[in-house]
Amino acid sequence: SQELEQSPQSLIVQEGKNLTINCTSSKTLYGLYWYKQKYGEGLIFLMMLQKGGEEKSHEKITAKLDEKKQQSSLHITASQPSHAGIYLCGADKYRAGGTSYGKLTFGQGTILTVHP
Amino acid sequence: EAGVTQFPSHSVIEKGQTVTLRCDPISGHDNLYWYRRVMGKEIKFLLHFVKESKQDESGMPNNRFLAERTGGTYSTLKVQPAELEDSGVYFCASSDRIYNEQFFGPGTRLTVL
Numbered sequence: 001s002q003e004l005e006q007s008p009q010s011l012i013v014q015e016g017k018n019l020t021i022n023c024t025s026s027k028t029l030y031g032l033y034w035y036k037q038k039y040g041e042g043l044i045f046l047m048m049l050q051k052g053g054e055e056k057s058h059e060k061i062t063a064k065l066d067e068k069k070q071q072s073s074l075h076i077t078a079s080q081p082s083h084a085g086i087y088l089c090g091a092d093k094y095r096a097g098g099t100s101y102g103k104l105t106f107g108q109g110t111i112l113t114v115h116p
Numbered sequence: 117e118a119g120v121t122q123f124p125s126h127s128v129i130e131k132g133q134t135v136t137l138r139c140d141p142i143s144g145h146d147n148l149y150w151y152r153r154v155m156g157k158e159i160k161f162l163l164h165f166v167k168e169s170k171q172d173e174s175g176m177p178n179n180r181f182l183a184e185r186t187g188g189t190y191s192t193l194k195v196q197p198a199e200l201e202d203s204g205v206y207f208c209a210s211s212d213r214i215y216n217e218q219f220f221g222p223g224t225r226l227t228v229l
Contacts, residue, residue: 004158031215042120042207043220050215088159092215102147102214103172106159 003027004091006107013079014115021074021110023089030100031092032072034063037109038085046074076112084114118142120221122208128227134196137224141190141210147171148191149211149218150183154204162206165191166214177202198228 005024013019023032031050035043047056049065049072056063060077076083090104121140129135141148150162162181163173167188176183180199185191195202205225209218 033217035220040222042222043209045217045219048217090159090218100215101172102211103149103161103164103175104151104159104218105161106151108158 003105004089004107006087006089006110008110009108010111010113012113012115015080016078019076019079019112021087021089021112023072023074023091023107025070025091027093028069029091030094032063032065032069033090033092033104034072034074035088035090036085037088043088079112079114081114081116084112086111120208120210120219122206122221122224124224125222126225126227128229129198130229131200132197134194135198135226137193137195137206137226139191139193139208139221141208142212142219145210145212145219146188147211147214147218148185149209150191150193151207151209151220152204153207153223154201159207162193195226198226200228202226203228 007022033048034046037043047063052067052069054065062075065072086109088109089107092100123138127135146167148165151159153159161175164171165185168185182194205223207220207223209220211218
């Protein structure tokens, strides 16, 4: 089983529609990162969440981390073709002593297609 | 500010050959990470440098992989000899602190024939 479960695996929406991508872990996380990847390109950093209940927004994208720090959602409002790509959640785990390992574990990714 | 750069962008080699991948992190970033994505799988951690020291190499698949970061600046990842299962996209990332965001390079697509 995956350490980080992302859902859905793929999503096709009409331009202007809202959508949500979820990322779930069985363990409490030190931090949760959202990245976007376009085909053939690197990962573009979107947001990092480290506190339970935290919510961050940038333009039309909002990311939330639940209180237990095991589940995160990425919400896009009024989607545009420029939002299309692969969305990846990455998680940083706790090391003994309360610090982080630094290395990220990733979900499988969600392929988002936005039709004009 | 320049981002993380990687060279080459693509490499096609035959089984048994040697390939060296290079990563230049963002200037001033002490933390450098290597990750790999093989076809159909999620991105997986390979190793982590703090300056020139290997902090964590628990993700390195086997001893055919050798990573170095002399002087704590750029890093190289050598695969010798390459096998078919080594094909994939190798990403490099850097961060200024361990718990801060990691910025990724564009990746090197390695194909072993």
